[in-house]
Amino acid sequence: MKDHDIPHTTPRMSATFTNDVNSDIRRAAATGIYDIRGGGAKRRVPNFDDLLFLGASISRYPLEGYREKCDTNVTIGGLNAENPIELDIPITIAGMSFGALSGPAKEALGRGASAAGTSTTTGDGGMTPEERGHSSKLVYQYLPSRYGMNPDDLRKADAIEIVVGQGAKPGGGGMLLGQKISDRVAEMRNLPKGIDQRSACRHPDWTGPDDLEIKILELREITGWKVPIYVKVAGARPYYDTTLAIKAGADAVVLDGMQGGTAATQDVFIEHVGQPTLAIIRPAVQALQDLGMHRKVQLILSGGIRSGADVAKAMALGADAVSIGTAAMIAIGDNDPKWEAEYQKLGTTAGAYDDWHEGLDPAGITTQDPELEKRFDPVEGGRRLRNYLKVMTLEAQTIARACGKNHLHNLEPEDLVALTMEAAAMAQVPLSGTDWWPGKPGTGF
Amino acid sequence: MQTFDLAEKGLRALNSTLQGQSQDTNETAWEVVNAKGSHAIAVGLDAPIEVTVRGSTGYYCGGMNKQATIRIDGSAGPGTGENMMSGRIEISGDASQYLGATGHGGLIVVRGNASSRCGISMKGVNIVVEGNIGHMSGFMAQSGNVVVCGDAGDALGDSCYEARFFVRGSVKSLGADCEKKEMRPEHIAFLTDILAEAGVDAKPEEFTRYGSARKLYNFDIDNAGAY
Numbered sequence: 001m002k003d004h005d006i007p008h009t010t011p012r013m014s015a016t017f018t019n020d021v022n023s024d025i026r027r028a029a030a031t032g033i034y035d036i037r038g039g040g041a042k043r044r045v046p047n048f049d050d051l052l053f054l055g056a057s058i059s060r061y062p063l064e065g066y067r068e069k070c071d072t073n074v075t076i077g078g079l080n081a082e083n084p085i086e087l088d089i090p091i092t093i094a095g096m097s098f099g100a101l102s103g104p105a106k107e108a109l110g111r112g113a114s115a116a117g118t119s120t121t122t123g124d125g126g127m128t129p130e131e132r133g134h135s136s137k138l139v140y141q142y143l144p145s146r147y148g149m150n151p152d153d154l155r156k157a158d159a160i161e162i163v164v165g166q167g168a169k170p171g172g173g174g175m176l177l178g179q180k181i182s183d184r185v186a187e188m189r190n191l192p193k194g195i196d197q198r199s200a201c202r203h204p205d206w207t208g209p210d211d212l213e214i215k216i217l218e219l220r221e222i223t224g225w226k227v228p229i230y231v232k233v234a235g236a237r238p239y240y241d242t243t244l245a246i247k248a249g250a251d252a253v254v255l256d257g258m259q260g261g262t263a264a265t266q267d268v269f270i271e272h273v274g275q276p277t278l279a280i281i282r283p284a285v286q287a288l289q290d291l292g293m294h295r296k297v298q299l300i301l302s303g304g305i306r307s308g309a310d311v312a313k314a315m316a317l318g319a320d321a322v323s324i325g326t327a328a329m330i331a332i333g334d335n336d337p338k339w340e341a342e343y344q345k346l347g348t349t350a351g352a353y354d355d356w357h358e359g360l361d362p363a364g365i366t367t368q369d370p371e372l373e374k375r376f377d378p379v380e381g382g383r384r385l386r387n388y389l390k391v392m393t394l395e396a397q398t399i400a401r402a403c404g405k406n407h408l409h410n411l412e413p414e415d416l417v418a419l420t421m422e423a424a425a426m427a428q429v430p431l432s433g434t435d436w437w438p439g440k441p442g443t444g445f
Numbered sequence: 446m447q448t449f450d451l452a453e454k455g456l457r458a459l460n461s462t463l464q465g466q467s468q469d470t471n472e473t474a475w476e477v478v479n480a481k482g483s484h485a486i487a488v489g490l491d492a493p494i495e496v497t498v499r500g501s502t503g504y505y506c507g508g509m510n511k512q513a514t515i516r517i518d519g520s521a522g523p524g525t526g527e528n529m530m531s532g533r534i535e536i537s538g539d540a541s542q543y544l545g546a547t548g549h550g551g552l553i554v555v556r557g558n559a560s561s562r563c564g565i566s567m568k569g570v571n572i573v574v575e576g577n578i579g580h581m582s583g584f585m586a587q588s589g590n591v592v593v594c595g596d597a598g599d600a601l602g603d604s605c606y607e608a609r610f611f612v613r614g615s616v617k618s619l620g621a622d623c624e625k626k627e628m629r630p631e632h633i634a635f636l637t638d639i640l641a642e643a644g645v646d647a648k649p650e651e652f653t654r655y656g657s658a659r660k661l662y663n664f665d666i667d668n669a670g671a672y
Contacts, residue, residue, distance in 0.1 A: 033664070145566070146528060146547040146566060146568075149528055149547065150509070150528070150530060150549065151489050151491070151509040151511065151528075151530065154509070189587075190549070190568040190569060190587045190588055191587055191588075191606055191607075192606070192607060192662075194663075195606070195662040195663060196662065196663050196664055198585065198604070200566065200585060204527075204543060204546040204547055204562070204565040204566045204584075204585075205505070205523065205524035205527045205543040205546040205547070205565070206504075206523075206524070206543075211504070211523075214484045214485070214503070214504045214505065215504075215505070217484060217485050218484065218485040218488055218504070218505040218508050218527075221456065221457070221460045221485045221488050221489065222460075222488050222489030222508065222509055223489075224461065224464070225457070
């Protein structure tokens with residue numbers, strides 16, 4: 001047989017060295033710097049899509065949609081605070097900093113959240129007047145860097161959130177690159193314009209749960225015991241971290257899974273540290289139950305929440321509320337295909353743009369460039385966020401009614417089944433078609 | 446002078462009373478007795494009053510202080526004067542770790558020594574220590590001044606930004622990106638003023654200035670070994 005008669009094998013790409021991996025290697029070799037990006041884990045991990053609601057049947061009866069009531073309100077921080085937060089819906093807006101986001105984007109988040117009857121949250125960079133002014137309920141984050149922290153703003157807050165960790169980077173700090181440090185951002189952070197600003201990975205004046213208890217005492221004393229104090233932790237060791245946060249006196253625990261976004265950190269950190277949101281909720285609820293604090297100390301779950309179905313599933317597994325960041329940004333216009341031509345110029349595409357730290361966002365959201373900011377209308381952004389929050393709430397209510405529940409909080413694990421073994425084990429609900437899940441007590445597995 | 450018995454009336458009553466003082470209050474002098482190492486004494490004050498705490502304090506005494514002068518007649522626990530905005534805190538004994546952490550303004554004076562991480566992440570506060578300071582002091586310090594009449598421990602000014610460190614004695618080691626700097630006339634003038642304000646008898650000419658080499662201000666892979 002002649003050489004030209006030998007059939008060629010089909011070119012075969014490696015499952016290990018994929019195009020993505022190879023491009024990472026080439027980029028690292030060319031630059032000598034690891035890849036920094038925004039957002040949360042992009043890899044596929046077990047998630048809420050792996051769960052299904054059973055709905056009503058002969059043994060359960062449903063509630064009539066559009067007629068029979070299904071409440072959505074939630075009270076956060078009633079344990080110690082004189083003024084707990086009363087929300088109409090259990091979907092809050094997660095902390096995102098002024099600096100990472102533009103001023104108009106922060107305004108839009110406040111407008112949308114307020115119109116929907118929920119809270120929004122500051123971020124690593126302090127509280128801006130426009131954010132406070134447009135947020136009927138504003139949670140003030142108390143972060144390791146303490147950028148912009150001052151007692152006057154602290155007393156203007158409706159709640160304080162002590163940030164210990166973030167799902168995208170448990171154990172990691174942050175970096176706001178110099179190109180996003182405008183005069184205003186620099187002034188708020190007490191740093192020169194144009195330099196990279198490190199956000200520390202741990203608090204400068206306390207370490208460990210015993211210190212945290214004293215820190216919470218100090219913050220309560222400064223604010224007159226008026227507002228709730230949340231503790232935000234990454235979903236690293238949810239049982240122990242929730243236990244220790246409660247022990248330290250937290251009014252609410254914010255638990256953030258690895259799909260939760262960040263403004264900027266190393267890609268290797270985002271993809272390889274932390275746990276999926278689905279995996280962290282049951283251990284946290286168990287901790288609350290073991291201490292007799294479930295529904296007394298509220299659990300707010302975040303990390304990749306996208307729809308009313310996700311909200312309902314989180315509630316069914318024991319959360320009191322959820323928090324959204326990435327989804328809220330998409331709602332107000334982030335990664336919108338209408339900017340596709342400009343995403344292409346940046347070497348990316350709508351839906352994949354995550355170089356938020358570079359400050360070149362075509363949508364004018366994750367930037368401090370005055371010209372790009374002008375593209376974003378905070379009033380329209382706020383309207384879009386309100387709409388999205390309303391839809392999520394309606395979706396969650398639809399599911400709850402189908403399960404016969406007159407409040408989202410009445411959803412329970414018994415309403416769920418899992419499509420995969422992994423999801424069944426993590427959520428501790430039966431694998432669909434069985435009455436079993438891996439690790440179910442008394443089953444010997 | 447108003448005397449407040451902390452053991453009898455409790456922390457909430459103390460802070461509520463002190464925080465309730467107006468800008469033009471006539472009750473400007475306060476004495477706190479039976480401090481017994483309690484935490485969060487005199488936090489969040491915002492009036493030009495003078496508070497003297499008899500005995501040592503626990504964590505965060507004078508936290509987020511504005512305007513008030515707080516004297517601790519004893520030693521001070523961790524995080525004293527944390528995130529202070531203005532005013533003055535004076536400690537007759539020693540100060541524990543994280544003194545003046547993230548402080549934005551005002552003056553903290555320690556007659557004894559200050560422990561590790563003194564002035565960590567500070568953002569404008571001035572700290573004068575008559576004795577020595579511990580390791581990692583001035584870590585990630587952004588602005589403001591630390592004046593040390595004695596010695597400084599390991600890794601002074603590690604990863605600092607625009608904060609300045611003036612040390613009269615020895616420095617065990619400098620942290621990443623911290624270097625010895627020239628003492629110019631404006632630094633002598635600053636020291637003359639701050640030492641007088643702190644009530645410290647020391648010659649400005651005897652101090653050495655340290656600060657950021659500014660090599661780590663923007664990430665450069667060639668500096669990776671410094672991290």
